[in-house]
Amino acid sequence: MASRERGSSVSPISWAAALLLAVGMERALALPEICTQCPGGVQNTSRVAAYCEETSELMQARCCLNQKGTILGLDLQNCSLKDPGTNFFQASTAVIIDLQANPLKDGLTNAFRGFTQLQTLILPQDVTCPGGISAWESSTSFIDKQICQGQKDxxxxxxxxxxxxxxxxxxxxxxxxxxxxxxxxxxxxxxxxxxxxxxxxxxxxxGSTTLAISILLWGTQRRKAKAS
CATH class of the missing domain: 2.10.25 (Laminin)
Incomplete structure (x- = not known):
């Protein structure tokens, strides 16, 4: 009985699967840090996830991303956050952000500097909308949250x-x-x-000022060294 010849060929299906896996890993590695700074996924009632589904965008971890990887939505509710964090600016392109159920400190205006696209912001009930009510079309308070809607120009x-x-x-x-x-x-x-x-x-x-100060300090230290 003739032995089966070993070949190095790989089926097209295997190549396709490997390509999809590589693309998926690259996309996962490119995920902004703000999307993964809070463990766990979003809740079933997440308005960010609902927005992502309605607009046919991709929900990954805590972010809603378009095909270019731009953050359109961010859900960081119930993440024990006292402040938005240093990576928060990565979500400055977001249209909707959910920060409810966090022990956030009031006075978040500067944290949202550059968030010109933001239209819906969900906050803990005791935290005021950044910029005050004059910065939004509406501000609605509920028992467990506050919703700032329609950022004004x-x-x-x-x-x-x-x-x-x-x-x-x-x-x-x-x-x-x-x-x-x-x-x-x-x-x-x-x-x-x-x-x-x-x-x-x-x-x-x-440059001239820096050079002059450096020479002055060098001379002073040299005189002190000789004196000692």
Whole structure:
């Protein structure tokens, strides 16, 4: 009986399975840290998961991601968080965020700096909406949570708390936050200085000052060494 010849060929199905596994591992490795900083999955009643399903996006760990890996939703409810954490800015592209059932401290405005796309924010019942009620279309309190809905663009609001100078334009920077961006050709305080920022002069002065201080310190230490 002839022996079966050993070959090195691999079936197309095996190659396809290996490719899918490699893609899946690469996607898992690329998952932002904020998505995995809280153990466990989302609850069945998660509004973030519901949003992800409605928009046909992908739910991974605690994040709702689009095909490019951009975070559209973040569910960190019941994660024992006293503050959003250093990785929280990774979710600045999110449209919906759930932070309920956490011992969060009040006054979260700066934590949401740059979250210009955020439209739904779910917080513990005793935590106020970042930026105050004037930064949102509505703020609804429940027994166990508070929902901030519809972030307002303060640049388009009448009676804005900050007016930009003539050579600058207003840009939203998150709930209750805005910034003034200087027009092309202007810089400095209130965008009053015209022309490009003198980088060469700035770094030249900075370098000269640093060098002078270094020489002075070196000389002082040398005199002390001789005296001793």
């Amino acid at each position: 303060l640049c388009n609001s009448t009676g804005s708390p900050e007016m930009c100078p003539e050579n600058g334009s207003c840009a939203p920077e998150g709930p209750g936050l805005l910034q003034c961006v200087c027009a092309d050709g202007f810089h400095g305080y209130k965008c009053m200085r015209q022309g490009s920022f003198p980088l060469l002069m700035f770094f030249g002065i900075l």
